[in-house]
Amino acid sequence: MERCGAVVSSVLAVVLVLQLGLIRIMAQQEQQTGLAGKEVILSCKDTSHQRDSTCTWKYKYKEVSSTIISFSRSNIFKGKAPMTHRSELKSESKQLKVSDLRLDDAGIYTCACNSPAVSISLHVFKLTVSSNGHLLANEDLELTLMQNSSHSQPHLSIELFNISSKIVTTEILQNEAPQKYILKLKQLKATDSGTWMCHVYSNSPLINQNISFDVKVLGFGEERLEIMYTTVGDTVILSWHLNFRKIEWKEGFIGKLNWEPQGKAAIHELLDFNVTTRQELHKTKKSNHIWFEIPEKKTDSTIEVKIPKVQLNHSGRYQCQLEINSRRIWSMKALVVMQVSANPVGPLSRGGKMTLLCQVSGPLPSNAHLLWERVNGTEMEIKKSKQHEAKVEVNVSAPGLWNCHLMENNNTKISLNYTVEEAHVWNSYAVIGAIIGASVLVIGLACVCIITGMSWQRRRKRAKRIAQAKQYLLEKKTCQCQRRMYK
Numbered sequence: 001m002e003r004c005g006a007v008v009s010s011v012l013a014v015v016l017v018l019q020l021g022l023i024r025i026m027a028q029q030e031q032q033t034g035l036a037g038k039e040v041i042l043s044c045k046d047t048s049h050q051r052d053s054t055c056t057w058k059y060k061y062k063e064v065s066s067t068i069i070s071f072s073r074s075n076i077f078k079g080k081a082p083m084t085h086r087s088e089l090k091s092e093s094k095q096l097k098v099s100d101l102r103l104d105d106a107g108i109y110t111c112a113c114n115s116p117a118v119s120i121s122l123h124v125f126k127l128t129v130s131s132n133g134h135l136l137a138n139e140d141l142e143l144t145l146m147q148n149s150s151h152s153q154p155h156l157s158i159e160l161f162n163i164s165s166k167i168v169t170t171e172i173l174q175n176e177a178p179q180k181y182i183l184k185l186k187q188l189k190a191t192d193s194g195t196w197m198c199h200v201y202s203n204s205p206l207i208n209q210n211i212s213f214d215v216k217v218l219g220f221g222e223e224r225l226e227i228m229y230t231t232v233g234d235t236v237i238l239s240w241h242l243n244f245r246k247i248e249w250k251e252g253f254i255g256k257l258n259w260e261p262q263g264k265a266a267i268h269e270l271l272d273f274n275v276t277t278r279q280e281l282h283k284t285k286k287s288n289h290i291w292f293e294i295p296e297k298k299t300d301s302t303i304e305v306k307i308p309k310v311q312l313n314h315s316g317r318y319q320c321q322l323e324i325n326s327r328r329i330w331s332m333k334a335l336v337v338m339q340v341s342a343n344p345v346g347p348l349s350r351g352g353k354m355t356l357l358c359q360v361s362g363p364l365p366s367n368a369h370l371l372w373e374r375v376n377g378t379e380m381e382i383k384k385s386k387q388h389e390a391k392v393e394v395n396v397s398a399p400g401l402w403n404c405h406l407m408e409n410n411n412t413k414i415s416l417n418y419t420v421e422e423a424h425v426w427n428s429y430a431v432i433g434a435i436i437g438a439s440v441l442v443i444g445l446a447c448v449c450i451i452t453g454m455s456w457q458r459r460r461k462r463a464k465r466i467a468q469a470k471q472y473l474l475e476k477k478t479c480q481c482q483r484r485m486y487k
């Protein structure tokens with residue numbers, strides 16, 4: 001038992017001595033990290049302060065050592081180390097600048113003047129991004145992180161921060177750790193474009209390094225499938241916004257817009273387009289369909305189709321797709337058109353019936369339905385379409401204003417009105433009109449009669465008076481003649 005204890009304590013002592021030695025070595029050695037592709041500046045800590053001393057920067061990996069550069073106040077000699085041609089001396093400060101750093105540049109760098117050498121252990125990280133960070137929407141991104149140093153490499157903890165500096169959870173493959181880690185970011189969106197950050201951390205040796213990388217996700221601003229509702233006769237504009245200008249995408253690509261009419265298997269190509277490396281968008285109208293227009297715009301990054309006076313047969317699926325190096329993405333808009341009609345058309349006669357039909361061009365999603373509603377009239381009435389039915393009918397026997405709503409999650413998306421007019425209401429007005437008209441006519445006629453009658457009577461009276469006067473005059477003459485004869 002005692003012997004065992006002695007062995008343990010002597011082992012402990014050896015470990016302690018070893019550790020102390022290590023700490024002494026570490027104290028002389030600084031730790032610095034560098035990133036592949038970037039530059040690193042190493043400082044020469046010359047303690048001698050002799051003006052004319054000759055200093056030498058050396059590189060060592062495992063046991064192999066070589067000179068990078070050797071210099072005095074008047075001379076510079078280049079060595080044969082692998083990074084010599086990428087190294088530069090800042091003669092005033094004696095700093096060594098190594099540019100375009102490589103994973104192989106990891107190792108011990110020493111700067112020795114007359115005094116004992118000061119060494120720096122350079123730890124190099126290299127982050128590679130799949131497709132150079134250029135993706136199409138919904139594609140996955142793969143990141144590979146590698147490290148190299150002259151010591152055994154530490155196990156790293158890695159975190160990713162998105163463009164909003166929020167931690168993003170990823171799957172980290174550690175099968176080649178600690179030299180190599182592979183991270184996967186799944187289904188990136190157009191809005192993920194920007195500068196991301198990879199944070200690398202280790203406790204011993206202490207590493208706390210941020211590595212930034214750029215991501216460009218080419219795509220459409222909106223969701224992959226959108227349903228648009230409209231009513232017959234309206235003008236509708238279908239548009240797809242491409243983000244190539246915003247993310248400064250420099251590669252050229254092509255694309256097209258297809259239309260699949262509702263209920264038909266055919267696919268019509270409406271237009272095709274291309275985007276040049278100088279970010280110019282060219283569109284070409286493909287079909288001889290005259291029912292749609294392509295609005296022209298300056299500094300355009302939108303694929304747009306305008307349909308004036310929409311008809312039921314314009315409904316269907318409009319798919320915009322783009323293609324680059326045989327990789328493809330698409331975004332679709334389903335156009336649903338609503339129409340109301342009556343059978344029979346025209347005003348409703350007293351005691352008659354008519355059927356009001358409200359229909360949409362295609363099947364409705366499960367969260368949507370149609371609803372007939374009497375807005376105006378004697379009593380409130382409502383009729384809802386059955387689940388998955390694209391139409392709803394009501395039988396109407398009284399006049400009033402009807403409204404058909406397309407509801408999605410209890411919200412009205414679109415509505416159309418239909419006014420049922422009453423035939424007999426219209427007739428009675430006509431009758432009243434006719435009666436008033438006739439009365440006026442009769443009164444008018446009567447007046448004319450009376451007036452003509454009165455004037456006729458007056459004329460007759462005057463004639464009678466004249467006749468009487470003539471008679472009187474005649475009688476008077478006869479009388480005078482008789483008197484003259486008697487004289």
Ligand SMILES: *[C@@H]1O[C@H](CO)[C@@H](O)[C@H](O)[C@H]1NC(C)=O
Nearest residue numbers: 061103104105106148149179
């Ligand atoms: C690390 O650097 C050394 C020295 O340049 C090199 O021999 C080795 O291949 C590098 N390791 C990796 C994984 O690149």
Ligand SMILES: *[C@@H]1O[C@H](CO)[C@@H](O)[C@H](O)[C@H]1NC(C)=O
Nearest residue numbers: 162163164166167168191192
């Ligand atoms: C960044 O990540 C957070 C959390 O994962 C997420 O909510 C946010 O939408 C992301 N930001 C962008 C611009 O993608």
Ligand SMILES: *[C@@H]1O[C@H](CO)[C@@H](O)[C@H](O)[C@H]1NC(C)=O
Nearest residue numbers: 161165197198199208209210
């Ligand atoms: C690294 O980047 C993250 C995200 O931007 C930031 O929160 C963190 O403070 C940075 N760490 C260092 C050491 O720069």
Ligand SMILES: *[C@@H]1O[C@H](CO)[C@@H](O)[C@H](O)[C@H]1NC(C)=O
Nearest residue numbers: 252254273274275282283284
């Ligand atoms: C792009 O479209 C324009 C106009 O249709 C055409 O002249 C040009 O050749 C196209 N460019 C490419 C690379 O397809």
Ligand SMILES: *[C@@H]1O[C@H](CO)[C@@H](O)[C@H](O)[C@H]1NC(C)=O
Nearest residue numbers: 261289290291311312313314
């Ligand atoms: C839609 O139908 C009308 C007739 O109702 C027809 O004139 C028109 O060409 C059709 N439009 C399409 C795109 O088929």
Ligand SMILES: *[C@@H]1O[C@H](CO)[C@@H](O)[C@H](O)[C@H]1NC(C)=O
Nearest residue numbers: 353354355392393394395396
């Ligand atoms: C409307 O009336 C017609 C004919 O009278 C009938 O066939 C139909 O089922 C009725 N519809 C409704 C919704 O009551």
Ligand SMILES: *[C@@H]1O[C@H](CO)[C@@H](O)[C@H](O)[C@H]1NC(C)=O
Nearest residue numbers: 376377399400401419420421
């Ligand atoms: C609807 O109601 C208003 C007032 O409540 C009335 O003036 C109008 O005539 C009504 N319209 C129909 C079609 O019933």
Ligand SMILES: *[C@@H]1O[C@H](CO)[C@@H](O)[C@H](O)[C@H]1NC(C)=O
Nearest residue numbers: 366367368407408409410411
């Ligand atoms: C719609 O409204 C009805 C009654 O107001 C309610 O019972 C139902 O839960 C609502 N549905 C949704 C999806 O909000």
Ligand SMILES: *[C@@H]1O[C@H](CO)[C@@H](O)[C@H](O)[C@H]1NC(C)=O
Nearest residue numbers: 375401402403415416417418
């Ligand atoms: C339908 O009629 C109602 C009530 O008169 C009115 O408020 C609404 O604006 C009309 N809607 C349409 C689409 O004409």
